[in-house]
Amino acid sequence: KAGVTQTPRYLIKTRGQQVTLSCSPISGHRSVSWYQQTPGQGLQFLFEYFSETQRNKGNFPGRFSGRQFSNSRSEMNVSTLELGDSALYLCASGPAVSSTNEKLFFGSGTQLSVL
Amino acid sequence: DAKTTQPPSMDCAEGRAANLPCNHSTISGNEYVYWYRQIHSQGPQYIIHGLKNNETNEMASLIITEDRKSSTLILPHATLRDTAVYYCIVRVSGNTPLVFGKGTRLSVIA
Numbered sequence: 211k212a213g214v215t216q217t218p219r220y221l222i223k224t225r226g227q228q229v230t231l232s233c234s235p236i237s238g239h240r241s242v243s244w245y246q247q248t249p250g251q252g253l254q255f256l257f258e259y260f261s262e263t264q265r266n267k268g269n270f271p272g273r274f275s276g277r278q279f280s281n282s283r284s285e286m287n288v289s290t291l292e293l294g295d296s297a298l299y300l301c302a303s304g305p306a307v308s309s310t311n312e313k314l315f316f317g318s319g320t321q322l323s324v325l
Numbered sequence: 326d327a328k329t330t331q332p333p334s335m336d337c338a339e340g341r342a343a344n345l346p347c348n349h350s351t352i353s354g355n356e357y358v359y360w361y362r363q364i365h366s367q368g369p370q371y372i373i374h375g376l377k378n379n380e381t382n383e384m385a386s387l388i389i390t391e392d393r394k395s396s397t398l399i400l401p402h403a404t405l406r407d408t409a410v411y412y413c414i415v416r417v418s419g420n421t422p423l424v425f426g427k428g429t430r431l432s433v434i435a
Contacts, residue, residue, distance in 0.1 A: 316368025
């Protein structure tokens with residue numbers, strides 16, 4: 211099985227722009243979670259989608275949003291970028307059998323740099 | 326906030342067992358202990374999880390104390406490829422997000 215695929219791998223944007231990151235989960239997985247990783251704050255949960263519905267949400271401003279498509283692929287969007295949004299954005303997929311995710315499988319992430 | 330406490334760093338000689346401790350003194354009866362690791366420039370990787378019994382899989386063993394207030398992850402024969410940050414996480418169920426702390430940076434030395 212192919213792993214979790216995140217695109218692009220690297221991205222450079224300027225302040226005020228918006229960005230869309232993409233995540234393709236493992237085939238058959240229905241849950242996708244997003245995390246932000248920075249040197250100062252570590253790994254922080256953004257949101258989780260299951261069957262196209264947001265199931266959990268972390269403590270991030272409304273500039274961060276996401277969605278999931280019927281094929282389980284997910285996108286996250288950050289609008290009005292700030293310098294502090296520079297981070298590694300990680301996507302994780304889970305089988306969500308009976309709505310539980312005992313194991314999450316992470317992609318390699320998208321490294322976003324905001325200048 | 327993370328509900329676990331781990332030492333910030335540890336060293337281990339290659340071929341020896343690596344024992345990574347985790348304190349979770351406020352764990353609830355329905356919370357599981359999960360371990361993930363993150364090798365540089367990669368996403369976290371699931372290792373193992375357990376509720377109260379000791380668990381073993383092809384990667385590691387998880388020893389949970391009887392009072393469940395602490396646990397130890399054991400890598401039986403550490404290799405250089407085991408150098409990573411190891412995260413101990415307590416979690417109610419698969420429906421709740423993973424809350425990562427700062428983890429333990431394990432360095433395996435030749």
